[in-house]
Amino acid sequence: MKMENPGNLILVIFGASGDLTSRKLIPALFSLKTQKLLPEKYAVIGIGRSQSSDEEFRKKMKESIISFSEDKNPDVGQIENFTGSLSYLSMDELSAESYEKLKSILAETDIIYGTDANYIFYMATPPSMYESISLNLAKAGLAEESSGFRRFIIEKPFGYDLESGRKLNRNLHELIAEDQIYRIDHYLGKETVQNLLVMRFANGIFEPLWNRNYIHRVEITSAESIGVEERGGYYESSGALRDMVQNHLLQMAGLTAMEPPSSMESNAIRNEVLKVFQSLQPIREADVPKQVIRGQYTGSTIRGECISGYRYEKGVAPDSRTETFVAIKFFINNWRWGGVPFYIRTGKRMPTRVTEIVIHFKRTPHHLFQRENGLLTSNQMIIRIQPDEGILLKFDMKEPGSGFNVKNVSMDFHYKDLADVRVPSAYERLLYDVMLADSTLFSRDDEIETAWKFIEPIQKAWEKNHEIKIYGYPAGTWGPANSNDLIEGCGLTWRYPCRNLTDDGLYCEL
Ligand code: BG6
Helix, strand or coil: CCCCCCCCEEEEEECCCCHHHHHHHHHHHHHHHHCCCCCCCEEEEEEECCCCCHHHHHHHHHHHHHHHCCCCCCCHHHHHHHHCCEEEEECCCCCCCHHHHHHHHHHHHHHHHCCCCCEEEEECCCHHHHHHHHHHHHHCCCCCCCCCCEEEEEECCCCCCHHHHHHHHHHHHHHCCHHHEEEECHHHHCHHHHHHHHHHHCCCCCHHHCCCCCEEEEEEEEECCCCCHHHHHHHHCCHHHHHHHHHHHHHHHHHHHCCCCCCCCHHHHHHHHHHHHHCECCCCHHHHHHHEEEEEEECEEECCEEECCHHHCCCCCCCCCCCCEEEEEEEECCCCCCCCEEEEEEECCCCCCEEEEEEEECCCCCCCCCECCCCCCCCEEEEEEECCCEEEEEEEEECCCCCCCEEEEEEEEEHHHCCCCCCCCHHHHHHHHHHCCCCCCEECHHHHHHHHHHHHHHHHHHHHCCCCCCEEEECCCCCCHHHHHHCCCCCCCCCCCECCCCCCCCCECC
């Protein structure tokens, strides 16, 4: 991370009694504190509806740091010192009157801490509250940047579809400028996602190969082993397409496919990602069944443990048609990628938690060597986003001995082998960047809308055409088997980093 101290500020967290605050935001802030990356003078005000005193809030946040901090033995003195700067305000975020009180508390806190009237507002609330909170802040005069800066952080989902995404942007723009808005896509905060830029644009060896002449196909998988857990209610109205594809997966595709930016300036990078989104070949509604496979996990037994199907999860309708798995084949219509299929898939209750980008290179034009099992392989570069972050290159070598037996081998780089380098958490990086006003790793309004535009025909086809199947897949497997039908080419399948859990146990190739 950059090692400069941001300017003094107050961070206001709406939704402070929620999970995001205790599991991610506060531990990330504490980690920045231990690295001396917080401003010299700062304060954090948590806002929620539930009643709590400052002391109770501090105690709860101390416990969160102990439970969720990446440092397994956080220093108690440092925790005390950090939580001393936290306070709590119980208020109804939807009532305009409460904001006068917030305004006076901010002014008082500013005097006590000397924070130069700089405020960051973090909306860790349900998305339906973003507009009202912003409006109330604006009405109270808290959005104007006359005395200090005002930054607004909002969490995905940014809308529900193209129309609501546009409306949210429009309404926010009536109150605040685009450069005051930081839309969090926490995948962009992941170190290995950012490393895509360095890997592609700091190394001369990849660029000549990174195009339709040498790449056969690109595969992006983001699999989770957990189900929807306590989030059934939210997930029912979201599904994998909105929850993961419209944002995280398309952003990863954007960084994989983009042209070199003219500089590392935030808009230079975001312009290139936007161009990729604008070049996505629209999927016609009629082609959705051919290019998109959706699935929903069903109950299964994994090593003797009964796992419930999605329809039995809390908050989920017993006849739900919400997808917990989606796989899409699409093309990027530009000079670099014309004709190269991109495959993306994501799912819950899969055999393991893994996010990876697989670049499948074309085979040699003439096959001189026969492999023992008769199968021809091609070179693959596997960019492992998580876990065990790193890069794996697979290629063929001669097996020692007589003849020319060919064996597929791997060259493997693990981020953890970089001695003494601690990989910062996504939220740590993103919070720090907002404090420094660096918006490179945040989604811009036009990116969001263009991504929704690509997703829209899929949403419409599913809404209108109930004939389009949703396939069940047993929890602990790689999704509906026919997701392999998407992959063009005889005998080709998705890469499976490990076997189905419902088979004979787990083994990983990673
Ligand atoms: C969130 C989704 O954005 O990303 C969740 O809402 C998902 O459903 C999560 O579990 C995955 O994030 P990560 O960092 O664990 O891969």
